[in-house]
Amino acid sequence: MVLMRVRTILFILVACYSISAFSAIQLNVSMVNKKGIDEKLVLVSEHHSSEILISGEWTKIEMKDGPTLFVKIDHYSDKTIYGPSDYVSVEGQISPRKGTARQKLSGQNIIVKLGETKSVVIKPNQDQQLEIIFSPKMIP
Numbered sequence: 001m002v003l004m005r006v007r008t009i010l011f012i013l014v015a016c017y018s019i020s021a022f023s024a025i026q027l028n029v030s031m032v033n034k035k036g037i038d039e040k041l042v043l044v045s046e047h048h049s050s051e052i053l054i055s056g057e058w059t060k061i062e063m064k065d066g067p068t069l070f071v072k073i074d075h076y077s078d079k080t081i082y083g084p085s086d087y088v089s090v091e092g093q094i095s096p097r098k099g100t101a102r103q104k105l106s107g108q109n110i111i112v113k114l115g116e117t118k119s120v121v122i123k124p125n126q127d128q129q130l131e132i133i134f135s136p137k138m139i140p
Helices: 002-023
Strands: 024-036 042-054 058-062 068-075 087-095 110-113 118-122 128-138
Touching: 024 068, 024 087, 042 058, 042 068, 068 128, 087 118, 087 128, 110 118, 110 128
Parallel strands: none
Antiparallel strands: 024 042, 024 128, 058 068, 068 087, 087 110, 118 128
8 A cells, every 4th residue: 555655656756757857948048238328339249148938937137237139938739749848938018128018029939949149130229239049958
């Protein structure tokens, strides 16, 4: 009786671990904010972040005295491939300054292959440029 309970508990733990191990993705995000102060003077600030996300989960990444990025990942499903895909769909919203409304990064989701990088450049106004670099990896 005790052996059967131990086996059941062990089975539940292994099942929960395997589900969580295959669903989480490490998303490395780099944000480079460039502001034109003068004709030849540009202020550059960088922020690097590494987030462990589950599909469909939102996270918030904010630069000190800069824009705030809200990002969500989903496993990209391709109907022609059987099994899990090695592509990730990244959806994001950016708030250029604290207290301003969020705007989408692009008209469509950003598709990135695991282990590769994808860059998005946004120009909130004429003298500012924000480059966001996404690099997803599978957690071993």
